[in-house]
Amino acid sequence: MSEQPTLPQGMVEELKTALGDTAVITDSDAVAEFHDPYGIPDDERFLSSAVVEPKRTEEVQSVVRIASTYGVPVWPHSQGRNLGYGGASPRVAGSLQISLRKMNRVLEINEELAYAVVEPGVTWFDLYDALEAGGHDLQVIVPDLGWGSVIGNQLDNGMGYMPLGQDHQTLTGLEVVLADGSLLRTNMGGIPESKSWHIYKRGMGPSLDPLFAQSNFGIVVRAGVWLQRKPEAYAPLILTLQNEEDLEAGVDAVRTLRLEGMIEGVPALMPIASGVPQLLDVEHPGGSLSSAENIRKYAEDTGLGMWQVRTGLWGPRGVVDAKLSRMKEVWESIPGAKIISERIYAPEEYSEITLSYQKILAGIPTMSLLEVSPPGLAHIGFSPIVPLQGDEVRNVLNEIMQRTSEEGMNFLGSVYSFNARSACIVAGIPFEEGNKEQAEKAFHLARRLVKEIGAMGYGEYRAHLDFMDDALDVHSFGDHAYRRFTETIKDAVDPKGIIMPGRHGIWPENHRHERAVRPS
CATH class of the missing domain: 3.30.43.10 (Uridine Diphospho-n-acetylenolpyruvylglucosamine Reductase, domain 2)
Structure with missing residues (x-):
């Protein structure tokens, strides 16, 4: 112990x-x-x-x-x-x-301008419940698990899948405790009694909101959260690819549809082993998919193919119908590919939604992702950003697979399109919770991926605590100018190095010697 x-x-x-x-x-x-x-x-x-x-x-x-x-x-x-x-x-x-769990108040809900103001202890369940209890015609953009903090998730660039989830648009206007104990309000919040604090993303001079994402410059204790008005029509969709070799074409089709404005939010492209549990709410198949033959049979039995895209459409019924028609035209030009659209929901029909993926895309938080995961399964996340191009995605997946195989480990990699030009490959490296040998192997592999995939030009969107230094080391242009600049800010706003030293590789001067204290 x-x-x-x-x-x-x-x-x-x-x-x-x-x-x-x-x-x-x-x-x-x-x-x-x-x-x-x-x-x-x-x-x-x-x-x-x-x-x-x-x-x-x-x-x-x-x-x-x-x-x-x-x-x-x-x-x-x-x-x-x-x-x-x-x-x-x-x-x-x-x-x-x-x-900050006990700072859990929803301080404001503005129906007309579609935003809320929350404290950091407010979870996705809390905000959803407040919207429903107040009878608001609004919905919150939720991630896969509803138990996390709205503010905490977004400050770590967490994902939400509805339209405002694209490029992390939801947080606007922060209240921050600085290292000397004073308070800062960002954007238009610097004006006493400001009417535009939570509705305008810039301010006078530099925009400060992004400075507090994945940083250690202060402690966010209040934030505005943009909401989405419940649409007249909502269509949850599954886009399937029958063959493994169709992945490149599928990625390119997603890009086409995103650039045309047909797909919004953050569509998730998942391999069969990850996709089926999340789309059908069934337990993860685990070791039963240990061979290519078993994987192919599983894809055929479920009818979902080798890869699936989870996405949706939101808007007036005529717009949804028109977008769906165009999506089918593009997607189903890939041989064997199809779009599954079982139903289009009106807001008053949301109570009839049963599948968790459809709830998530309707702004209804769930815990299903944990519920379908095998008990005792832990994981390490490795999540590089890549261009939204089929050959790029395939290349990085192959590089990850090669190293994972060399280390005798497994990984499950899904592709999330943050916008029309970029994607994030989220590779979860699984191991048995509490198993020291497996955990050490997983950590070693993850660090290797951070360094070696990073050296190819693909940096992480979010780093594990143990690899934050390695992840920032990849940003080496100009003799690590990016890190030197952020640490200059750190030393200026927190000269004693009190707030989160080392977070995402940003070290204050009095702790900078600790950057090298980690296993190789």
Whole structure:
């Protein structure tokens, strides 16, 4: 059992005075609940010293000021559900975790302008429930799992699949606790009583919202979230490819349809082993697909082919019908490819939706992805960005497969089109949760992929805690000008290096020596 680090003498008492006794967690078993469940067993590099649970912005400010006084780094997280990327664990051992789960208020819902204002503890379920309870004609763009934080997911560039999910458009206008404990409001929020804080993405001078995504420049405690009005017609779709060798044509067809504006949001192109459980809500087939023959038979038995695209159409009925007609014209020009469109829903019919993929594309959060996964299955995420071109996608998948095979491991890779020109290959490397040998092999493979695929010109859209330095090392143009620039900002806004040192490879000067302290 790893030994938990401890806070400096006197700091616990100050935290309890500021937050209350029950909001400061130091018991080792209770603190362990906030560690990464998919980490390497007995790995002490990412252990925190304690966890605090503030309920108000003023309490977050107090925690940051106290931590600064004692020189203890803080690692804030919203719901801490970042599975496959390090969970809630801090990059620097001994950090104080700030759990924002109890800051869970939906502060505003604006029906006319279609946005909400939320705190970081608000989950997708919470926001959906608030919209439904208020009778709003609005829907939230949700990811695959509804238990995560709306703010936390979006700040890590998480995916949502409806139209506003394209290029991470939802967050607009932030309130941020800075390293000195002061408050910043971004964009038009700098104007007292601003009427346009959450409706306009730029401000006066540089746009600051993007600076707080995947960074460590501050702690976001409030954000505007753009919503989508419930459309007259919603058509969930499955686009199938019968043959493995049709992948390139399928990717190119998705690009064509995206550039024409026929497909919106973030369509997901999934191989049969990943697609069927998510599209039909059945358990993952696991080892039964250990041969090419079994995979082909599974594709034939399900009728979904070797690859499937999960997407949808939203809008007036005439627009949906016209787009679907054009999509069929393009997609079904691929031999054997087809589009499955079982039903078109009106908003009052959403209660009749049963399949989870159709719920997700209607803005209804679910937990189905976990429910259909084999028990005890952990994973590491590797997620490079590639051009939305069939030959590029195939090339990167082949490079990943080659290295995975060499290491005696498996991976499941799906292709998500963030916009009409780019895609993200999300490769999950599975292993048995709690199995140290398997976990070490998976971590080794993931680090190898980050470095070697990165050297080919494909960087990650989001990095695992253990590989953040490696992922940023890939950005080496101009003698690592990108990293030097972000660390210049870090040193200016957080000179004591208190907030999340090392997050996504950005190290403050007083912790910069820790960049090299990691296994090869």
